Amino acid sequence: MSAPVLSAQGLHASAGARALLADVDVELRPGEITAVIGASGSGKTTLGLALQGESRSGVRLGGTVALGGTDLLGLPAAQRRAARAAVIGYLPQHPGAALNPLRKIGRVLAELARDDRAIPEALQAASFDAGLLGRYPHQLSGGQQQRAVLAQAVLNRPDVLVLDEPATGLDAITKSEAVEALNQISSRGTAILLLTHDLGLARRTADSVVVLHDGRIAERGRHVLTAPAHDHTRALLAAAPRVRSAPRTDATEGGLRASGLTKIARNGDRLLDGVDLAVPPGRCVAIVGRSGSGKTTLARCLAGLTRPTAGEVLLDGVALAADIRHRDRRQRTKVQYVHQDARASFDEFRPVLAQLARTAQSRAEAERALESVGLDREQAARRPAALSGGQLQRAALARALLARPSVLICDEITTGQDPINRAELLDLLTRTTSAGLVLISHDLAAVAAIADEIQVLDAGRCTEHSPTAELLARPRTAVARSLVDSADSTHGSTEESR
Known part of the structure; x- marks a missing residue:
């Protein structure tokens, strides 16, 4: 088994007296996809930020986050950003916030790319249409914005990808394409942390699944989505939607x-x-x-x-x-x-x-x-x-x-x-x-x-x-x-x- 490229030990996060994460241990290894699932508010986004040494305003972090032997939590902000630059790619839950509203997508990618091959590879990995490169963020749909930020995140082949709800805003067809893209990216040796509510996406991509519940790890492993041991995991799996077989009411006039x-x-x-x-x-x-x-x-x-x-x-x-x-x-x-x-x-x-x-x-x-x-x-x-x-x-x-x-x-x-x-x-x-x-x-x-x-x-x-x-x-x-x-x-x- 290869050594982890990014790991956390005893990671905890708090906002005042409220615990957001408690004693979380995570290891991300090259070529593996680790999915983190759990209810809304369970701490997934906090974990994704913490593994980059970052947190929202008012949140305090403790424990260790090791990237290549360096504890990110022990570094000043400037050194922390330098340590993870081009090593960790990040897709936030709200992609619009990561795009400059005054700059076209293609121009930003061109400035960030290390070589001429980087952009075509990133567009293919993110399933982003090259015909949209001349548009500003507000001219893109939510799903297109999502894929534009994903293209930025994978642009220079980072060692680690932290993806917060990457299926948000994606239709079923594009989501299937995203599954293939994630599997392809991981096959190149990239370690991927997938923070998601989408159990289908986790099922089709993850090598290991971690279940967060109230900021703690409830269970983890390959068995989670097929033979869950924790009540919370079973509740997540049992909540799959069921299709209506008939209308609720007869159609009426008006509306x-x-x-x-x-x-x-x-x-x-x-x-x-x-x-x-x-x-x-x-x-x-x-x-x-x-x-x-x-x-x-x-x-x-x-x-x-x-x-x-x-x-x-x-x-x-x-x-x-x-x-x-x-x-x-x-x-x-x-x-x-x-x-x-x-x-x-x-x-x-x-x-x-x-x-x-x-x-x-x-x-x-x-x-x-x-x-x-x-x-x-x-x-x-x-x-x-x-x-x-x-x-x-x-x-x-x-x-x-x-x-x-x-x-x-x-x-x-x-x-x-x-x-x-x-x-x-x-x-x-x-x-x-x-x-x-x-x-x-x-x-x-x-x-x-x-x-x-x-x-x-x-x-x-x-x-x-x-x-x-x-x-x-x-x-x-x-x-x-x-x-x-x-x-x-x-x-x-x-x-x-x-």
Whole structure:
């Protein structure tokens, strides 16, 4: 067995009196993929940062983190950065924060690359389209941003890759490509730490799995995903989504309707091309498709955050203004949008509870809403930076539900959720709201658990729409077949998911 290239002994992290990690030992060896799984808030992101000698503001680290015989925790900041430069590549959970909004992707890669071969190799490893190199970060979808940062991370063949939720924002097809890419990268001798909620991704890539629970290692080994010994691991595995076999309610009149929605970008690209949508009260429509297919653009047009070039949106038969600033207060309240980037939707300087209290009728109501999505009073009292990505997504959903909307548009709300919280969140939606639901997602298996109907977008057009069970059993188009097949291979057997 080869010696570890990066290891931690007795690693602990704390924020005030709160322990984030306790006595964690990890060894990353060349050519091996170590997956760390666990519930949202279990300490995965804290571990990923700590193994680079870094931490969030207000977090103290202890123990040792050895990189090539050097204890990173014992070095001043400048020396620590120099020690890991070009040795450790890092993909953060929120890739947009790692991209310079004022610089094109290709220019940044060109400046970082050591030689001419580095960029083509990195693009292939990250499944990033070379045709997007001339774009700025805001011109990319969430999944495309994810792959752009991954290309940066692998650009100069680092010895270690720390990947925090690398499947976030990836459609099922691209996720399958990412599996092959990770296996290829590790075969070159790179040690990979994979921090993920995606059990399918871990199952298809990891040589070893570590389960974190409340900052401690609950169990580890190759057996974890097939013969778990810990109750928490068994609960994670048992929370796999189950597909709905029939609609919840009969379709009714009213609700949200869109016709002929078209969005043409300044460069002439058709981001949406004549999309129609009907979401009656109490019904759930899932919008799925590959990254960059137009899903978020559709969601933003429905919410009035992006002005369509053509088409209209109606609520209960009344046309809504294309720009949310021109909608009246009632219309803005009745159509709620839960953003894909939940962190960016919160004020970073104010506690989460205080921000929700502005929407609620009372502070107690805000506390109950947060509790309903799995956040206790202590977590609710924290600022956004002290919560995990999955926790913030649940807080954003609670805020939207407090408005008692007629229509709820959720953009990737299952992203960043561990299997247990994802199942509870989707169950919450079906139990607590009679609103029409629009679920924008890459996670076909998850949204199929509550969707009455699925629409497939491809290059801005709706290529297929059918009742959920029908589409999963008999997809008609090539795109739908690829999404269904890829979802089956990522989430488990076809028989179990259907």
